[in-house]
Amino acid sequence: MRVISQHKLGGPEVFTIVDAPAPRPLPTEVAVRVKAIGLNPLEARLRAGEFPLLGRPPFVLGWDISGVVDQAQTWRFRPGDEVFGMPLFPRPASAYAEVVSAPALHLVRKPASLSHVEAAALPIVGLTAWQGLVDLGRVTEGDRVLIHGGGGGVGHVAIQIAKAFGAHVITTAGGSKRKFVEGCGADEVIDYTSVDFAEAVRDIDLVLDTLGGDTVERSLGILRPGGHLVTAVAEEDSELAAEFEAAGMRFSGIAVDPDPVALRGLVELVDQGRLRVHVEKTFPFERVADAHRLLDGGHLRGKLVLTV
Template identity: 55%
Template structure:
């Protein structure tokens, strides 16, 4: 099979397409013929060595996949021909930029029927990050006032939709050029970070979802008893500051979770969540996709197509 690998840390140019053995399928696993794989910011920082999550190269990056089950190990929860999507193994290597991926079947879910493989591949890591932070940890409820920073990005634009699907009042922070896009996703109030500081314009939030490492600044816009969800920050200093303000700090990453993927799929099929795909690239053009990712202006998601 073809797969994207890297032999050293560096820029997008270190990504190369190689011919390698197709992975084998163990009991409880399925072999997925990949139709599309999502591209996420974590892929780029792992590739560059800024975040050496997988140790030293060689390795393959990527986690988000959508495809069709080609083989099923004994005891697997899917059969040959089933369409599935998921984020296997994170934070360990999944080697998802490839024509085939073997994964535990309980780390995958049935692909939403209403979405293409390209759309489904854009969901797992970003949607699970938002879901696990907002729903599982912050426990958002109808009527909650939720502030979402970097709201037009891969995680942020799905966080907006997940919060709205749970009945929240959403304030989204993004440049003015993104406001129409975010209104279309259901955002109630908008703040242009280029002309206004959200700490001056927003007050009494129940939840802040922060993917920008602005935890200390975000604390001031929360009501007493509110929740700060941070996906980039940790540490005693932030925890101490949150406690002093009577705010609950939730530091969250993301992990495979088929049950939450199933609920995300249900919302997608109900028309309440839809990923925005800014651009697609063929698997052999993974380096070009990473150039776009490194530029830092992606609205929504980038996706690699495989064997389309």
């Protein structure tokens, strides 16, 4: 099989397509013939060496996959089943490859309502949004929810999930993304290029932060008493947690993990027509460097996907 490897840290030019032995699944695992691979900003940072989650090269990036079961060492799936998921995260899944071995519990059946490209785009962003809003945030009907970065991968999915649970959704987004986030269901849009969200909203029940920086601390003043901020960026900041607690608010960090229950929840929303993941652009496997150049530029609407 072919894999996209890198033997040094750096820009998109470090990728090399090489031949490697196809992995054999262990008991409780499956080997998936990959059809599409979702790309995430995290992978660009790992490629460049911004933090050593995978150690030193050589390594193969990637977690989000959709494909067809090729071999099964489990009763959960059979060869020919179409599946998708985010196996092993944050441990290496080596998903930039034509075949990936994964625990069966980290995958679910792909619904007919999702193409392989759409399914590959969903896991990391969908699970982050679900675990942040539903599992930690306990979003419920009538909540006033602020989602920072509504035009991004996590943000545009989070808007739809919050709306599906009956929330009133406010989001920050650049002016060029207003129509996009409104199309996702946002009730109010704050153009962060011209408006300070900290002055524009009050009495928020739940904030989902995907941006980090000073956004978290500045969100403290917009929460109602007992309000809750969930961040996907500053999850280990104990000082911030203490500051929120002292002010009578709640602070939670989310480090996304594989979760078949949440994946099935996302599938249910997809089948109901209440959730769609937006794919900005697809690239063939061989053009991974071009895809990462676009990923490096940021400000994407939704996701980028490699097709295999």
